[in-house]
Amino acid sequence: MLNISNIKSKSPLKSQNVTQPISIIDSIERYLTNIFENEIAQEGSILVSYNPFVIKKIAGYLSGKIKMPASIGIAGETASGKSTITMDLIDTIESFATEFNIEDVITRVNTDDYYYDRSEMVKAAGSFAEFAKNYDLDVPQALELELMSRHIKELLSGKSTYLPKYDMSGTAIRHDNYTLAKPSKVIISEGLFTLTEKVRDAFDFKIYVDIAEDIKKERFYIRAKERGLGDSADHIYENANEKAEVHIRPCKAKADIVLSGAADRIKYKNFLNKIIGIVQELYL
Numbered sequence: 001m002l003n004i005s006n007i008k009s010k011s012p013l014k015s016q017n018v019t020q021p022i023s024i025i026d027s028i029e030r031y032l033t034n035i036f037e038n039e040i041a042q043e044g045s046i047l048v049s050y051n052p053f054v055i056k057k058i059a060g061y062l063s064g065k066i067k068m069p070a071s072i073g074i075a076g077e078t079a080s081g082k083s084t085i086t087m088d089l090i091d092t093i094e095s096f097a098t099e100f101n102i103e104d105v106i107t108r109v110n111t112d113d114y115y116y117d118r119s120e121m122v123k124a125a126g127s128f129a130e131f132a133k134n135y136d137l138d139v140p141q142a143l144e145l146e147l148m149s150r151h152i153k154e155l156l157s158g159k160s161t162y163l164p165k166y167d168m169s170g171t172a173i174r175h176d177n178y179t180l181a182k183p184s185k186v187i188i189s190e191g192l193f194t195l196t197e198k199v200r201d202a203f204d205f206k207i208y209v210d211i212a213e214d215i216k217k218e219r220f221y222i223r224a225k226e227r228g229l230g231d232s233a234d235h236i237y238e239n240a241n242e243k244a245e246v247h248i249r250p251c252k253a254k255a256d257i258v259l260s261g262a263a264d265r266i267k268y269k270n271f272l273n274k275i276i277g278i279v280q281e282l283y284l
Contacts, residue, residue: 028059028278035274046267048210048258057204057256062278069156069183071202074190075251076209077244079219081261085209085268086190092272093186107184109152111191113166114143117174128170129232138192138243145198148189151181152202158183192244195251208255215262 032055040047060066072089076082090106097105118135125131136142147164154161165178193199195206217237224233252258259268 025059025063025065028062029055031278032058032062032275035271039271044260044263044267046259046263046271048260050257051255054205054256058275062275069158069185069187070204071152071156071187072189072205072207073194073200073203074188074207074209075192075195075248075255076261077211077216077248078192078240079216079223080209080211081219082190082209084265085259085261086188088265088268089272090188092269092276096273096276102185104182104184106186106188107155107181109148109155109163109181109187109189111143111148111189111194112168113164113174114145114148115166115172115174116142116144118172119174122170122172128172131172136239136243138240138247140193140196140198140247143193145193145196149199149202152187152189152199155181155183155187156202192248195254196247200251200254205257206251206255207257207259208252209259209261210252211261 033052036047036050036055039045040050057066061070074082074086086108090108093106096102115137118131121135122128122131125134151161151163160180160182162177163179163181165175167173167175189203195203195208200206220237220240221233224236229236
């Protein structure tokens with residue numbers, strides 16, 4: 001998914017004879033198909049399903065045929081593992097970029113930073129807990145997703161832009177024009193509503209993280225205990241579950257790739273490193 005057209009190729013036909021009637025992009029597609037099919041056949045695979053067309057899209061970027069930056073949107077329910085997967089992807093890509101001195105490789109746009117500022121409502125209610133009783137944060141309408149879409153498209157067009165920063169400590173304050181984001185080869189974003197209608201067209205690659213109900217529930221209550229949610233945890237979980245049925249789970253059908261949120265973390269990095277290995281084989 002990296003646009004490596006700016007990396008000087010030592011031997012772009014390293015793995016082929018020039019007389020072979022097969023192009024670089026065809027070779028990459030074959031490699032990718034093999035990687036995806038081998039992974040999905042494994043026990044405990046990170047892959048649940050994928051749209052075969054995504055192979056062509058990834059090959060287009062890896063080959064340099066597509067020279068625009070790539071945007072990746074990752075969505076899933078609460079406690080699905082999407083944030084962890086996203087950070088593992090970022091770490092793996094950044095490690096590769098550092099090793100080969102590739103600059104401006106990845107920019108993260110945090111979906112949660114686009115929650116509307118509701119600080120005055122929190123003050124009026126007396127506390128965030130009281131505010132949350134009458135204001136639903138588990139619906140896409142609670143976020144300014146149109147602004148997020150605009151910011152991502154600006155970055156993809158090569159423009160720097162200032163992103164908002166939402167205070168998650170319970171104030172419901174959003175600081176606008178807070179973080180300067182610079183264009184990069186990959187723009188990545190994750191969140192509950194990252195693949196909902198108002199923003200999903202900003203992404204070249206749409207990923208959904210799927211998780212079994214029992215694992216999700218166990219993770220949620222561990223997190224609820226850590227955050228001191230107490231007796232309100234049951235209500236919060238039930239509401240999140242109900243709203244996910246309406247707003248989040250349908251996004252799975254729109255995804256190019258569905259990942260398992262229960263797979264071993266090291267497998268995500270290993271899978272991405274296999275894809276990065278294609279770049280190293282052909283270009284480095």
